[in-house]
Amino acid sequence: MTDAAELRSRTRELLAAHPPTETGRTDFLRARFDAGLAWVHYPVGLGGLDAPRSLQPVVDAELAAAGAPDNDPRRIGIGLGMAAPTILAYGTEEQKRRFLRPLWTGEEVWCQLFSEPGAGSDLAALATRAVRDEEDGDWIVDGQKVWTSSAHLARWAILIARTDPDLPKHRGITYFLCDMTDPGVEVRPLRQITGEAEFNEVFLTGVRIPDAHRLGGVGDGWQVARTTLMNERVSIGGMRLPREGGMIASVTRTWRDRPDLRTHDLHQRLLDLWVDAEVARLTGERLRQQLVAGQPGPEGSGMKLAFARLNQEISGLEVELLGGEGLLYGEWTMRRPELVDFTGRDAGYRYLRSKGNSIEGGTNEVLLNIVAERVLGLPAEPRDDKDVAWKDLAR
Secondary structure (H helix, E strand, O other), rough: OOOOOHHHHHHHHHHHHHHOOOOOHHHHHHHHHHHOOOOOOEEEEOOEOOHHHHHHHHHHHHHHOOOOOOOOOOOOOHHHHHHHHHHHHHHHHHHHHHHHHHHHHOOOOOOEOOOOOOOOOHHOOOOEEEEEEOOOOEEEEEEEOOOOOOOOOEEEEEEEEEEEOEOOOOEEEEEEEEOOOOOOOEEEOOOOOOOOEEEEEEEEEEEEHHHHHEOOOOOOOOHHHHHHHHHHHHHHHOOOOOOOOOOOHHHHHHHHHHHOOHHHHHHHHHHHHHHHHHHHHHHHHHHHHHHOOOOOHHHHHHHHHHHHHHHHHHHHHHHHHHHHHHHHHOOOOOOOOOOOOOOOHHHHHHHHHHHHHHHHOHHHHHHHHHHHHHHOOOOOOOOOOOOOOOOOOOO
């Protein structure tokens, strides 16, 4: 089994053969992937070495010390955190070799075509249709998706569509990989409360997807999508942070730098949130350790819930702490940013943007149901639509 010493040796060999100061960024990232040092727990030939996931920090530390470039994970988070583990779990060998390398290097950005305006938080009620062309086997897709982060940058998308309306809503769905440059794909900006259009709505009109870009079996899309969703919630709520990192860092910095703003009540609230943030950070570390043993479970939903609540409460406290200054806002210029930057913006942006945290990646209400039923083992809520054909559901 690969150990830490061997990984350090392999990393130093990579650095010697491709000095970061003399090698282009993309060329270095490709060489790192080919050396199995991209994500060490992935299979050999797919960016990994079949090594324990817990050894990835050994590689990352060596590369950071040498000043090597990273793959800008915040920019390609959907690909890394959602598309890649799903392709690894359900993709054919051809799909894995075609998509994983440019995904990891950032040469191909991914987005997620799941949510729909007519389905709300009930993802399984989606109405986007995929109909098989009997002549060539392609799938013809028509529908609308919404809240699509990075669609304006993406080359590829993970897409779920209804392929059999005669089955109950969870059973008539199929999962596809959609080329965002194909005819019939239209991306429109969706301006948010922040003034920016980080999200998009995507219209699909007669988009042809070859059957070779289907992921998993026909009708197995909900099972495949659950893998994506569990990984998404872990990637959002279980990100690795240093102590006093993330959103809590901004408000504690303001507290230390501006003693004139302090009150006893604000102090007590800050202490409570600091403790909550530290508990969430340590719980996230435990969750990452559990991932070493297998796939993410429903616990990621709990972490994502904590992430949303903390971001909203901490940003609200920061605005209140700043008083009149907290009402200021940098600018309302319509932009289509490449990533979300909570820590590099002002308090007003953090306050407004964090409102989306309880919606994106699964609404709080849906996640509370998952925690109740799959973590705590409570009885499921009565659902009278589980065995009804999708086409017969009231809409």
